[in-house]
Amino acid sequence: MVPEEKVCVECGHRRPSVSKWTGTAVFRLIAGIVLLGELTVLGLQWTTEGEPFGLRNRTRDAVLIKFGLKKEPVIGDPSKPKGPKPPPPTKDPDLKLKSHAIKPDKDNGSLWIKGVVENISKYRYLAVRVRFDLKNAAGNVIPGGEVNAYQQSIEPGKEWSFKVLLLDPDATDYVPILPIEGYR
Numbered sequence: 266m267v268p269e270e271k272v273c274v275e276c277g278h279r280r281p282s283v284s285k286w287t288g289t290a291v292f293r294l295i296a297g298i299v300l301l302g303e304l305t306v307l308g309l310q311w312t313t314e315g316e317p318f319g320l321r322n323r324t325r326d327a328v329l330i331k332f333g334l335k336k337e338p339v340i341g342d343p344s345k346p347k348g349p350k351p352p353p354p355t356k357d358p359d360l361k362l363k364s365h366a367i368k369p370d371k372d373n374g375s376l377w378i379k380g381v382v383e384n385i386s387k388y389r390y391l392a393v394r395v396r397f398d399l400k401n402a403a404g405n406v407i408p409g410g411e412v413n414a415y416q417q418s419i420e421p422g423k424e425w426s427f428k429v430l431l432l433d434p435d436a437t438d439y440v441p442i443l444p445i446e447g448y449r
Contacts, residue, residue: 359386360393360445363424376431378439384419390447391418395427399436407435
């Protein structure tokens with residue numbers, strides 16, 4: 266047989282079509298299979314909405330908007346914030362302002378409102394916020410002078426020690442804004 270021929274005309278013997286698998290050939294085959302699998306999953310995610318592959322409509326819309334293939338929808342009045350309003354925080358006497366006082370920092374003399382909030386309920390409170398109106402030397406409330414401290418959660422029966430920095434140079438006193446806000 267001539268080297269270019271694959272089949273012998275006299276006996277019908279066939280030469281193998283692939284002589285040897287090299288490292289490069291194996292890598293290319295595996296890479297092709299992985300790429301085909303990823304493209305299949307992406308196609309399933311894009312075309313289906315159910316579990317386990319489906320994308321949510323908002324995710325699909327966000328991708329289309331990002332690439333300029335779809336315009337962002339305008340719902341209602343564009344001057345109002347988008348999305349549903351969060352429920353108002355629970356104002357409950359279960360959060361008690363146990364103690365509070367203005368104290369200067371020992372290092373630099375800055376003024377802080379330091380105090381303790383106690384959760385006397387049997388529930389965990391989330392997004393707890395204690396607020397104060399600042400007063401000047403004449404005893405008048407400073408307009409826009411509200412300061413606050415925030416705690417992510419307070420467990421039942423636990424206390425939270427807070428401190429609020431007084432940045433306004435006119436602030437010499439304060440008054441707490443009660444009740445303390447938080448979500449049950």
